[in-house]
Amino acid sequence: MTEPIMPVTEDELHAFVDNELPGDRRPAVEDWLDTHPEDAARVAAWRRIGEAMQRRYGAVADEAIPARLDLDHIARRPRRRMIAFAAAVLLAFAVGGGIGWFAHNASAAAISAPVEPVIAMREEALAAHRLYIAELRHPVEVRAEENHLLPWLSRRIGTPLRSPDLTKYDFKLLGGRLLPGVSAPAALLMYENSTGERVTLYATPLKMARTSFRYQQVDKFASIHWVAENYGWVVCGPADKPRLKGIAMAAIEQSDRR
Amino acid sequence: MIPALRRYARALTRDADIADDLVQDTLVRALRSERLFLGGDIRSWLYTILTNLNRNRRRSLARRPTLSPLGDEADANGTEAEGRDIERALAGLVEEQRSALMLVMLEGLSYREVAEIQGVPIGTVMSRLARARAHIKASLEGEKIALRRVK
Numbered sequence: 001m002t003e004p005i006m007p008v009t010e011d012e013l014h015a016f017v018d019n020e021l022p023g024d025r026r027p028a029v030e031d032w033l034d035t036h037p038e039d040a041a042r043v044a045a046w047r048r049i050g051e052a053m054q055r056r057y058g059a060v061a062d063e064a065i066p067a068r069l070d071l072d073h074i075a076r077r078p079r080r081r082m083i084a085f086a087a088a089v090l091l092a093f094a095v096g097g098g099i100g101w102f103a104h105n106a107s108a109a110a111i112s113a114p115v116e117p118v119i120a121m122r123e124e125a126l127a128a129h130r131l132y133i134a135e136l137r138h139p140v141e142v143r144a145e146e147n148h149l150l151p152w153l154s155r156r157i158g159t160p161l162r163s164p165d166l167t168k169y170d171f172k173l174l175g176g177r178l179l180p181g182v183s184a185p186a187a188l189l190m191y192e193n194s195t196g197e198r199v200t201l202y203a204t205p206l207k208m209a210r211t212s213f214r215y216q217q218v219d220k221f222a223s224i225h226w227v228a229e230n231y232g233w234v235v236c237g238p239a240d241k242p243r244l245k246g247i248a249m250a251a252i253e254q255s256d257r258r
Numbered sequence: 259m260i261p262a263l264r265r266y267a268r269a270l271t272r273d274a275d276i277a278d279d280l281v282q283d284t285l286v287r288a289l290r291s292e293r294l295f296l297g298g299d300i301r302s303w304l305y306t307i308l309t310n311l312n313r314n315r316r317r318s319l320a321r322r323p324t325l326s327p328l329g330d331e332a333d334a335n336g337t338e339a340e341g342r343d344i345e346r347a348l349a350g351l352v353e354e355q356r357s358a359l360m361l362v363m364l365e366g367l368s369y370r371e372v373a374e375i376q377g378v379p380i381g382t383v384m385s386r387l388a389r390a391r392a393h394i395k396a397s398l399e400g401e402k403i404a405l406r407r408v409k
Contacts, residue, residue, distance in 0.1 A: 011384055014391070018362055020369050045395050050363040052344040055337065057269040057364060061261035069260055069281055071289070137279065 008032040013039060017046050117206060118232060120182045122225045125202035125234035126218060128179055128188050133198040140175030140190050149176055153187040157203060159231060164201065164254040166191055169247060171199060182206070199237030199244075201251050206232030213248055215241060224248040260285070262365060263304055269360050270312050272345055280315070284308045305365070306375045309357050316353060347397035355390035358383050 008029050015021040016029045033040040067073060132139055142149045144163070154161040156178050163173045171191035179186040181204035189201045211227045222239040225232065226248070235248045263284060267277035284307045288300075348356055354376065361367045361375060373380045 010388060014384060014387055015369075018369070018387075042395070045398075046391050049344070049391060049394050049398070052340055053269065053348075053360070053364050056341040056344050057265050060265040060268045063261070063264070065260050065264070066278055069264070069278060069285065071260075071285065 008036075008039070013043055014046070017043055017050075117182055118208060118211065118225065118227060121186075121202075121204060121206060121232045122214075122216065122223055122234050124179070124182060124186070125188075125200070125225070126221060126223050126236055128186075128202065129200045129221065129223075129236035132177070132188065132190065133200065139192075139198070141177035143175040144173040146175070153178060153189075156185045157181075157187045157231075158184070158205060159203075161187055161189075161203060162254045163189055164247070164250040166199075166247060166250055168250070169243060170194055171197075171247070174198075197238055199235065199247060201247075202232075202234040202236070204232050205230060208232070213245065215244070226252070228252065259301060259304065263308060266305065266360055266365055267308060267312070269348070269364055270308075270357065272349065276315075280308055280311055283311050287311075299371075302367070302371050302374055305361060305367070305371075309375055312357075313353065343398055344394070347394040350397055351390050351393055355386045355393070358386040359390040359394075362387060 006028065012021060012025065012029055016026070021029060033043060142152065150161055150163060153176055163176075166172070170193040172193070174190045174192050176187060176189040179188055179202075184205040186202055186204035191199050191201075206227055207230050208227045210229070211225075213224050213226050215224050216222065217239045220239055221236060222241065222244055223234055223236045224244055225234040227233070233248075233251060235244060235251060237244050237247065260281065263281045264277060267280045267284075268274060271277045271280065284304055287307050288304055348359075351359070358372055358376065361372045362369070367375070369380050369383050372383045376383065376386075
């Protein structure tokens with residue numbers, strides 16, 4: 001006859017399954033399970049849950065690790081901004097020289113002709129739009145929540161930059177980034193709506209006479225550009241003329257108020 | 259360590275891409291932080307970061323309906339069907355319970371480690387585990403009953 005057994009608690013049953021039970025209680029729990037089939041069934045069911053989880057997810061640990069999770073790769077990340085910057089600089093050169101992002105679409109005559117600064121600006125803005133709206137994780141350099149975004153970009157492009165309120169169009173400011181423009185730094189603000197569509201607003205110093213809105217569509221994308229008070233502006237987004245025009249109006253109202 | 263983090267993240271999110279995003283964010287934060295070089299339990303710490311990042315992610319998604327993949331029920335063999343059942347059962351858990359269950363049963367962490375990761379007393383971890391197991395057991399048994407009824 002053994003000593004009277006202290007009743008086994010549910011906590012102890014869990015601890016038993018998880019190997020968290022103090023060694024001296026194990027025999028008592030084992031005895032208890034021998035004489036309490038309902039508890040034994042519960043313990044068996046819990047173990048089966050663990051086994052099913054292992055079968056379902058255990059193999060993930062055996063998969064090859066994707067390159068983006070490689071520690072060397074991640075440790076190098078801060079430098080990637082430099083690479084992006086370098087790529088943007090090269091792109092700016094190419095566009096400025098007339099051999100643009102879209103050179104493969106352009107005729108030889110178009111390549112040899114000098115590109116108007118305003119056209120170069122539009123192409124740069126569109127290239128930046130295409131490049132950065134495709135980024136899921138790093139669409140912007142500085143997020144809208146960081147309140148230095150606008151002061152910083154304003155300082156770099158040399159004019160007070162305000163973010164137009166596009167809530168009327170369901171677009172919310174994600175943030176922005178600094179880009180090398182045609183002749184001076186450019187600011188790019190990115191907005192996103194609830195369905196994931198993105199529009200960008202590009203602004204850069206451009207010494208030119210004021211122009212009106214110019215709408216242009218390039219396959220799925222469209223842009224509206226204009227020049228006002230020695231700044232060039234480009235709104236890029238999905239090809240939807242009335243909506244894009246509304247957004248451009250909101251931007252011009254905002255910039256006129258400075 | 260990375261394979262284990264990926265396994266945990268996959269089980270937490272049930273989405274391979276989101277899971278790897280979480281692991282990547284976790285590693286970025288870990289590498290950025292000096293604590294890594296001051297010692298301490300790196301394993302628990304990485305699980306803590308990942309758990310918190312996932313909580314942030316879920317909070318921002320809180321208003322959206324939960325999507326679960328629609329499998330072709332008829333074609334599934336036994337293992338796939340079981341995998342789907344357990345996945346569905348896990349999906350029905352509250353976040354804290356799911357995380358506690360996975361850290362213990364999948365990752366083999368101790369109650370104490372899970373308590374540190376979740377920032378709660380050990381007793382809370384134990385009650386989360388108990389509730390999670392009761393829920394999953396009921397959910398799996400419910401599936402079986404439903405199947406029997408169909409047959």
